[in-house]
Amino acid sequence: MTDMDITHTPASRIVEVARLAFSMPDVDFLCFGESDQPSPSDATQAAIQALEDGETRYPDVRGLPALRAALSGYLTGLHVLPVAESRIQVTASGMAALSVALSAVVRAGDRIVMHSPTWPNIANAVQLRGAIVEAIDLAAKPDGGFRLDLDRLDLMMDGARAFILNSPGNPTGWTASEADLRQILAIARRHGAWLIADEVYARLVYDGRSAAPSVLDIADPSDRVIVCNSFSKTWMMTGWRLGWLVVPDGTRDAIADLVEVSHSGVAPFIQHAGVAAVADAAAVDAFRSHCAAGRCIASEALAGLAGIDYRPPDGAFYAFLAVDGLHDSLDLAKKLVTRHGVAVAPGVAFGAAGEGWLRVCFAQSAPLLERAMQRLRDGLRAEMGS
Numbered sequence: 249m250t251d252m253d254i255t256h257t258p259a260s261r262i263v264e265v266a267r268l269a270f271s272m273p274d275v276d277f278l279c280f281g282e283s284d285q286p287s288p289s290d291a292t293q294a295a296i297q298a299l300e301d302g303e304t305r306y307p308d309v310r311g312l313p314a315l316r317a318a319l320s321g322y323l324t325g326l327h328v329l330p331v332a333e334s335r336i337q338v339t340a341s342g343m344a345a346l347s348v349a350l351s352a353v354v355r356a357g358d359r360i361v362m363h364s365p366t367w368p369n370i371a372n373a374v375q376l377r378g379a380i381v382e383a384i385d386l387a388a389k390p391d392g393g394f395r396l397d398l399d400r401l402d403l404m405m406d407g408a409r410a411f412i413l414n415s416p417g418n419p420t421g422w423t424a425s426e427a428d429l430r431q432i433l434a435i436a437r438r439h440g441a442w443l444i445a446d447e448v449y450a451r452l453v454y455d456g457r458s459a460a461p462s463v464l465d466i467a468d469p470s471d472r473v474i475v476c477n478s479f480s481k482t483w484m485m486t487g488w489r490l491g492w493l494v495v496p497d498g499t500r501d502a503i504a505d506l507v508e509v510s511h512s513g514v515a516p517f518i519q520h521a522g523v524a525a526v527a528d529a530a531a532v533d534a535f536r537s538h539c540a541a542g543r544c545i546a547s548e549a550l551a552g553l554a555g556i557d558y559r560p561p562d563g564a565f566y567a568f569l570a571v572d573g574l575h576d577s578l579d580l581a582k583k584l585v586t587r588h589g590v591a592v593a594p595g596v597a598f599g600a601a602g603e604g605w606l607r608v609c610f611a612q613s614a615p616l617l618e619r620a621m622q623r624l625r626d627g628l629r630a631e632m633g634s
Contacts (some may be wrong), residue, residue, distance in 0.1 A: 280593075298520035307513040309508045309512060326458065364598070365386070368598060393422070443467075448481050454543060590627060
């Protein structure tokens with residue numbers, strides 16, 4: 249049977265590698281943005297109790313009042329400026345949060361600016377709405393890190409509908425400074441554009457801070473700013489599909505109407521798990537320490553490897569490494585699976601600016617990660633002739 253007139257979006261190259269890996273025995277998975285650590289036990293127990301209590305009916309589409317209040321308190325305690333409960337909208341995952349944000353502000357024919365390389369789902373979701381994606385490539389710094397060219401961004405934002413910011417970033421780990429964010433916000437204001445900030449990795453930074461600089465530290469409640477977040481990374485709850493939005497003052501009812509027609513809210517027992525997770529500050533600190541240990545393991549494994557250019561990331565939980573002479577990262581990623589037993593994400597999955605790179609998720613237990621990184625070292629030497 250033909251596809252007839254079904255809408256298509258580009259297939260994920262990460263999923264392509266993963267499906268190949270699923271078909272093979274004894275493959276170490278470092279290709280997904282997911283840790284092998286369990287979700288917080290308090291969250292699991294809260295969900296079980298909520299199920300036993302019959303919390304299975306249609307929810308308030310805005311989110312349970314207890315979860316909205318918990319998120320308001322959490323964000324107010326974490327950031328410089330208070331975040332009112334009336335600005336919190338619960339969603340069924342971080343991707344759902346982004347989708348709702350895009351539904352709210354993006355129209356067919358709009359021009360949307362994004363930095364690149366970045367997570368491919370965002371650009372695909374923009375294009376599904378008939379909008380035009382314009383990428384601004386992150387510039388390489390002499391120390392191997394990245395920076396966003398703010399002068400170029402200012403030029404590109406002339407006539408643009410929105411800028412989508414992902415900081416800390418996937419796959420690069422690039423993290424905008426407070427000075428960067430102030431300039432980005434000023435650019436958005438000057439051009440009358442929306443700023444959609446994906447902050448799902450905000451708590452995963454390695455400089456001693458409890459969180460990365462956030463738009464929520466500096467933006468007025470009336471600014472054209474929407475912040476998207478998720479329980480998936482910070483609380484190791486990838487399969488729970490629970491996220492949230494912080495929206496401008498006075499807009500939540502309109503945003504809730506969009507949630508109603510997209511996914512009609514989030515299961516109450518899942519939201520009770522979210523309330524428990526927000527209260528579990530120790531789980532967040534422990535997971536950040538776990539990721540920091542993985543970051544060290546990855547750095548040690550990649551140090552001195554000929555043909556590899558790598559700098560430990562400022563945030564998120566990925567090693568993003570440039571491979572000298574690599575022009576087909578998808579082909580290399582497949583060979584690493586079939587010949588060497590390790591699955592990593594090809595850089596091209598994150599846009600043309602990612603070609604020549606590989607992304608490795610280091611949020612794994614030490615024994616698994618050490619074995620996987622040795623397989624990666626051996627594979628890169630074999631395949632790249634180093």
